[in-house]
Amino acid sequence: MENQLTHEASAFINFRSYQFQDPRSYGYRWVDIKHLRIPAESGDAQELLAALIGHEQFRDDYAGGGVLPEGFRHGPYWLRLVTPDVYEAVSREKSAHILWGWVKQSGDVPYELEADLQQEVFDRLAAADHIHYLRGLGDEAIHDWGRVHEDFHEFVLIDRSAGRITLLVAADD
Template sequence: MENHLTHEASAFINFRNYNFRDPRSHGYRWVDIKHLRIPAEPAEAHELLAALISHEQFRDDYAGGGVLPEGSRHGPYWLRLVTLGAYETVSREESASILWGWVNHFEDVPAKLGADLQQEAFDRLSGADHIYYLSDLGDEAIHDWGRVHEHFHEFVLIDRTAGRITLLVAADD
């Protein structure tokens, strides 16, 4: 099914573009969002997740290198160790709680950042039919320089109404 997922668009929200009172609160924090069109033929949610994991857009270390079609890293992890079993199904409420907890880690976010996050991330969470959350894979899965990410949260959103699967990563480095 990998060949049937088509990368449509991406969005990147960099916290450095907003004004905070506490300088620790923005550092190198960001949300990266990749949208892929899902095929018209019916597919189970786990099949779509497997297709995403094998897609070249998934080969991103989220450390400035971008997508590397032959890459061996995904975020802080070795790509080969990111499997279907590494994801858990979470509710809309639980996913929003995890993400808001990370967003407001230091202090409440400025209104403009909150509005951008609402539009690009939280509205998509609330519209998803199915949400997967990447579990902490443990020390053995972290690649040679993967600890550059202090926090790494990954959600996979399946929205059949929009015909889209979205990879949403929120991290600090």
């Protein structure tokens, strides 16, 4: 199914683009969103996760290099160690709790940022049929310079009614 996923669009929310009371409290925080079209007759969640992991858009170290079609890193992890079984199915409530906790860990955020996050992140969480969260894979899975991220939260949203799988990464470095 890997070749049946089609990259449709991407969005990037950079917290530095917004006016904070104390900009130092937010450092280099961002959300990267990749949408891929899934075929109408797609498999179960495990098959979709495997297809996503196999897709070139998944080969992103999220450290400035962008998508590397021949890359062997994914975020802070060695790509070969990211498999469908390291994802945990989570509820909308749990995923929203994790993300809002990360967003607001240093206090309130500007209204404009909150509105953009609501539209690009939280409305998509609410619409998803299934949400999967990449669990921490442990020290042995972290690549040679993978500790550049202080926090790294990854969710995969499956929205069959929209015919879309969304890779959502919220991190800071």
